[in-house]
Amino acid sequence: MPDFRDLTLYVIRHGECEHNALGVVAGQNDSPLTEKGRGHARANGVLLKSLAGDLSQFDFFASSLHRTCATMEIVRENAGLPRTGYVADRRLMEIDCGDNTWRRWSDITTDAQKNPVWHRARWDYQHPGGESFHDLYRRVSEFLQTLKRDSIIVTHAGPVRAIRGHYLGLTSDAVLSYETKHAGIMRLSAGTDATYGD
Amino acid sequence: MNVTDFRDLTLYVIRHGECEHNVAGRAASWDDSPLTATGRAQARNNGHLLEEIVGDLSRFDFFASPIHRTCNTMELVREGAGLPPTGYRADHRLMEIHFGDHTWMTREEIAKLDPQLPGLDDQDDWDYVRPNGESWASLHERVGRFLPTLKRDAVIVTHYGPARAIRGHYLGLSAMQTKSYKPPHAGIMRLSAGAETYFGT
Numbered sequence: 001m002p003d004f005r006d007l008t009l010y011v012i013r014h015g016e017c018e019h020n021a022l023g024v025v026a027g028q029n030d031s032p033l034t035e036k037g038r039g040h041a042r043a044n045g046v047l048l049k050s051l052a053g054d055l056s057q058f059d060f061f062a063s064s065l066h067r068t069c070a071t072m073e074i075v076r077e078n079a080g081l082p083r084t085g086y087v088a089d090r091r092l093m094e095i096d097c098g099d100n101t102w103r104r105w106s107d108i109t110t111d112a113q114k115n116p117v118w119h120r121a122r123w124d125y126q127h128p129g130g131e132s133f134h135d136l137y138r139r140v141s142e143f144l145q146t147l148k149r150d151s152i153i154v155t156h157a158g159p160v161r162a163i164r165g166h167y168l169g170l171t172s173d174a175v176l177s178y179e180t181k182h183a184g185i186m187r188l189s190a191g192t193d194a195t196y197g198d
Numbered sequence: 199m200n201v202t203d204f205r206d207l208t209l210y211v212i213r214h215g216e217c218e219h220n221v222a223g224r225a226a227s228w229d230d231s232p233l234t235a236t237g238r239a240q241a242r243n244n245g246h247l248l249e250e251i252v253g254d255l256s257r258f259d260f261f262a263s264p265i266h267r268t269c270n271t272m273e274l275v276r277e278g279a280g281l282p283p284t285g286y287r288a289d290h291r292l293m294e295i296h297f298g299d300h301t302w303m304t305r306e307e308i309a310k311l312d313p314q315l316p317g318l319d320d321q322d323d324w325d326y327v328r329p330n331g332e333s334w335a336s337l338h339e340r341v342g343r344f345l346p347t348l349k350r351d352a353v354i355v356t357h358y359g360p361a362r363a364i365r366g367h368y369l370g371l372s373a374m375q376t377k378s379y380k381p382p383h384a385g386i387m388r389l390s391a392g393a394e395t396y397f398g399t
Contacts, residue, residue, distance in 0.1 A: 030264035030288035064230035066269035066288060088230035088266060090301070101290065 001148065005167055008150040008189040010048060010058075013160050014071040015040035016182045023104055027097030027130065030066045040182040041071045045078025047185055047197045048152065055079060059147070060086035062154040063093045072154040086154075091143035094156035098130025123172040133176065137162045160186065164193060205368055208351040208390040210248060210258075213361050213381045214271040215240040220383070223304050227297035227331070230266045240384040241271040245278020247386055247398045248353065255279060259348070260286035262355040263293045272355040286355075291344035294357035298331025324373045334377070338363045361387065365394060 015037030019026040033041070052058065062072040073083040100108045108127075112118045118125045126132040140162035153163065157180045165175035167188045184198030215237030219226040233241070249255065262272040273283035300308050308315060315326070327333045341363035354364065358381050366376030368389045381387070385399030 028264060028290035028293075030269060032284040064228060064266060065264050066266045069230060069266035084232045090228035090296075093228070096290070 001145070004144045004147045005191065007147055008187065009147075009163065009167065010052060010152045011160055011163055011186045011188065012044050012048070012071070012075060012152070012154045013157060013180050013182055014063075014067045014154065015044075015074070017067050019102070020182070024102050025097050025100060025105055025108065026067075027094055027101040027127075028065065029101050033067060033070055037067075037071075037182060038074060041074035042078045043183060043197065044071075044185055045075040048075060049079040051185065051187065051196055052152075055081060055152070057150060059149045059151045060154075061092060061143075061151055062086055062088050063156060063159065064088035064090050065093055065156075068092070068154050068156065075152075075154060086152075089143055091139045092153065092155040092159050095133065095136045095158040096127065096130035098127040100127045100130065121172070122176060133158065133162075133172075137165065137175070141166055164188065168193060202349055204345040204348045205392065207348055208388065209348075209364065209368065210252070210353045211361050211364050211381075211387045211389065212244050212248075212271070212275060212353070212355045213358060213383055214263075214267045214355065215244075215274070216383045217267050219302070224302050225297050225300065226267075227294050227301045228265070229301055233267060233270055237267075237271075237383060238274060241274035242278040243384065244271075244386055244398065245275040248275060249279040251386070251388070251397055255281060255353070257351060259350045259352045260355075261292060261344075261352055262286055262288050263357060263360065264288035264290055265293055265357075268292070268355050268357065275353075275355060289344060291340045292354065292356045292360050295334060295337040295359040296331040297328050299329040300331065324377070334359065334373070338366065338373075338376070342367055365389065369394065 015033045017026065017033055017037055018031040021034055049055065060072065060076070062068045069088055072086050076086065077083055112125055115125060123133050136158050140159050144163065144166055160180045161175050161178050164170070164178060164186065181198045185196050187194045187196065215233045217226065217233055217237055218231040221234060252258070260272065260276070262268045269288055272286050276283050276285065324334045337359050341360050345364065345367055361381035362376050362379050365371070365379055365387065369392070382399050386397045388395045388397065
């Protein structure tokens with residue numbers, strides 16, 4: 001089994017969804033891609049083809065939630081591949097926000113600031129009835145250990161940060177401060193990150 | 199405050215269409231695999247059937263598990279019923295039982311791991327927590343937290359385990375009675391006025 005840090009990974013966030021436009025956190029719920037979000041996915045497919053060239057040497061993985069699989073299928077179509085032919089893995093799902101699901105991020109943080117854990121280490125703050133970022137980080141690590149070849153990964157904001165953190169060996173602050181976008185692709189290769197098309 | 203008891207509502211419950219993992223005899227659980235051509239046809243037919251049974255669907259809310267296969271099925275059902283594909287809510291409490299380390303295994307492979315493990319549908323596996331996953335009892339409990347959020351008659355597209363749990367909660371069944379139901383990919387279960395009716399099976 002290769003060390004995943006020796007592989008090249010192209011990491012893509014799902015296209016914009018209705019909950020992103022509304023400013024609420026979907027967590028492990030889902031909402032449809034907007035027209036803009038479908039455009040993000042199409043553009044990322046074309047970009048991926050131009051960046052990676054021959055895609056036959058890559059494995060393809062998506063979070064098993066609907067928005068990431070829908071994005072993956074649009075990406076593949078626009079990269080000249082059949083829609084299916086990827087693996088949908090639960091460990092790439094967005095953080096489980098529990099009772100905070102479908103709330104505004106600003107309302108969540110206002111409540112979370114009443115919790116001493118939030119101030120000590122935001123990393124360890126657990127959403128009521130859900131996960132902490134630490135939990136997410138661990139399950140994404142389990143997924144990364146299973147990779148055998150260079151890969152294309154379509155996932156969510158939280159797991160994008162976690163993949164980048166594991167690959168580059170970052171501190172928790174550096175992991176959490178990374179801003180992800182719907183448009184564009186992050187390439188992790190030979191110990192460094194590069195972003196394209198954002 | 200919940201002013202509505204979900205047992206006073208009419209619920210149409212639909213399982214996702216057949217997927218590649220179903221054909222392979224494997225449990226995808228929180229992972230996913232594509233609907234087969236048969237599965238897509240089952241979903242469309244369930245849509246036609248739903249419109250035939252209900253007629254005016256405008257007074258219904260629509261809910262699906264947020265996993266790809268159930269949302270895809272919901273969109274095919276809605277199209278088959280003459281509705282736009284979106285216009286439903288995807289709720290995580292409707293996800294399949296979490297099989298943890300048993301995900302993607304066949305029954306035989308799970309049994310081989312440890313001959314003492316209860317089988318998938320054995321009588322005594324209700325409280326058995328799968329390694330890094332959950333038990334039928336915890337699935338039942340989370341589906342039981344979803345149902346009181348319903349405010350109107352609803353169409354629900356979900357998986358094998360949650361379809362059994364919804365029926366169990368609605369009819370007030372024991373664990374054994376809950377597990378005796380085998381939800382099919384083709385056909386619709388109606389829960390209404392304290393009774394179950396099956397269409398298209």
